[in-house]
Amino acid sequence: EAGVVQSPRYKIIEKKQPVAFWCNPISGHNTLYWYRQNLGQGPELLIRYENEEAVDDSQLPKDRFSAERLKGVDSTLKIQPAELGDSAVYLCASSLAPMAGSYEQYFGPGTRLTVT
Amino acid sequence: QQQVKQSPQSLIVQKGGISIINCAYENTAFDYFPWYQQFPGKGPALLIAIRPDVSEKKEGRFTISFNKSAKQFSLHIMDSQPGDSATYFCAASKGSSNTGKLIFGQGTTLQVKP
Numbered sequence: 001e002a003g004v005v006q007s008p009r010y011k012i013i014e015k016k017q018p019v020a021f022w023c024n025p026i027s028g029h030n031t032l033y034w035y036r037q038n039l040g041q042g043p044e045l046l047i048r049y050e051n052e053e054a055v056d057d058s059q060l061p062k063d064r065f066s067a068e069r070l071k072g073v074d075s076t077l078k079i080q081p082a083e084l085g086d087s088a089v090y091l092c093a094s095s096l097a098p099m100a101g102s103y104e105q106y107f108g109p110g111t112r113l114t115v116t
Numbered sequence: 117q118q119q120v121k122q123s124p125q126s127l128i129v130q131k132g133g134i135s136i137i138n139c140a141y142e143n144t145a146f147d148y149f150p151w152y153q154q155f156p157g158k159g160p161a162l163l164i165a166i167r168p169d170v171s172e173k174k175e176g177r178f179t180i181s182f183n184k185s186a187k188q189f190s191l192h193i194m195d196s197q198p199g200d201s202a203t204y205f206c207a208a209s210k211g212s213s214n215t216g217k218l219i220f221g222q223g224t225t226l227q228v229k230p
Contacts, residue, residue, distance in 0.1 A: 004159070031216060042122075042205045042220025043160065056217060091159055095216065103148045103209065105218060107159035 002026070004108030006092050012114045018080035021111045025073065025094030032069060033105060034077050035091040043091055043107075049075065050097065082115045089113070120208050122221025129228050135193040137224045139206035142187065146208040150218070151180065151191045154203045163204075164191070196228045 005024040013019050025032050030051050035043035046065065048056040051072035060067065064083070069075040079086055089110040095103065121140045129135045139149075150165035166173045166180040166189065173180045179192040193200055203225050207218040 033216070040223070042207070042223055043218070044220070045217050048216055093159075103216065104150070104162055104165065105216070106162065107152075109157070109159045 004092055004094055004106055006090075006108040006111055008111055009109060010112050010114075012116065013082055015084055015115050016081040018078065019082055019113060020079075021077045021090050021092075021113075023075045023077070023092030023108060025075070025092070026106055028096070029094035029106075030072070030097045031095045032075050033093040033095075034067060034075070035093060035107075037089040037091055037110070039088070046077070079113075082113075084115050087113055087115045120206060120219050120221045122206050122224060124224060125222065126225045127227070129196045129226065131196065131198060131228055131230050133196050133228075135196045135200070135226055135228070136190060137204055137206070137226075138188065138190045139208075139221050140186075140188045141208050141219075143208070143210075144187070145210050146219075148209045149180070149182065149189050150207050151178075152205045152207065152220075154205065154223075160205060193226075196226075198228045198230050201226055201228050 007022050032049040034046040037043040047060045047067050049069045067077045089112050091107050091110045093105040093107045095105045123138050147168055151163045152160035153163045154160045164175050164178045166182050168184050171182050177194045182189045203223045205223050206221040209218045
């Protein structure tokens with residue numbers, strides 16, 4: 001079974017430029033998460049989707065970050081414009097719906113963003 | 117109340133030894149406690165997880181010990197191997213309330229010397 005797929009794996013951009021990250025979750029997983037992992041720290045949740053609906057985006061900096069999950073499968077996270085402080089690894093994770101009794105979240109390899 | 121505190125920050129163990137990593141939480145609503153292993157350039161991989169209705173869970177060389185009254189849980193890696201060298205994260209969430217939001221510790225970098 002294929003795991004969570006993310007692309008690109010690495011991205012280097014200049015500040016004020018836009019950037020987008022793509023995620024394809026594990027087949028059948030209704031819940032999708034975007035986390036940000038700063039160097040030397042644990043991941044922090046940015047947004048959680050249940051199917052197409054964003055059910056927790058309280059940690060998403062909405063002035064510059066946006067996300068979408070059309071058709072409840074793939075998801076895209078966008079930053080516009082990027083700032084130096086956005087340099088981090090952006091991780092996508094997926095899980096079965098919590099109501100299914102399974103709480104395990106499976107992470108993709110991440111996209112390492114460097115803003116210069 | 118949302119924090120999960122992890123220690124030590126780094127750990128060096130000889131091959132064959134026992135690695136112990138500790139985590140503490142404050143929010144008593146947390147009811148799902150996973151441990152993740154992360155290698156450089158990779159995403160976190162689920163290692164083992166525990167619910168608060170049991171005090172210990174063992175899977176191979178990995179054991180979680182859970183102390184509900186002290187609000188602490190720990191990961192024990194028995195017979196540590198050089199291949200176990202990685203960063204380990206504890207986490208907690210209110211799984212049963214459907215939020216699914218994992219709160220991660222700061223991570224422990226483990227080095228197992230041959």
